[in-house]
Amino acid sequence: GSSGSSGGCQPSRVQAQGPGLKEAFTNKPNVFTVVTRGAGIGGLGITVEGPSESKINCRDNKDGSCSAEYIPFAPGDYDVNITYGGAHIPGSPFRVPVKDVVDPS
Template structure:
């Protein structure tokens, strides 16, 4: 996955069929990210903005268990 430095990026975590539980999203990388999470019909919409170029790791847990594929590696490149 690739995104552009300073650009808002969002993704949906589909929890419709997951049952009751707690969602935890953590993004680690070369800098802090601006991040917010809002509830939507499909589950939760997470929006973040990388502030430095490099590789970020998006960890998504539901009820303290990683979802399939988590953590996800996302590369952020500088503006073109």
């Protein structure tokens, strides 16, 4: 055990939340927020693995949080991997079921 570590990188204190971590839809942005405030200095990494490649956009909110969105192109189960300083944060990888959007018309 290490004690009295101040400053370093603490991935266990990073929180991720948002609808895009619970369910998602194809061909539209699925949004979630990653809060790194209080977790020290580290590099945030987000990857989405699943039946298709997903385009990921991440925006720094300048308040210790980032807004991320991804657009999957095929339905199925996806894993959203969120790492901080190279280590998975609590809950990562997030298993997200992706569905096609049903057009009611």
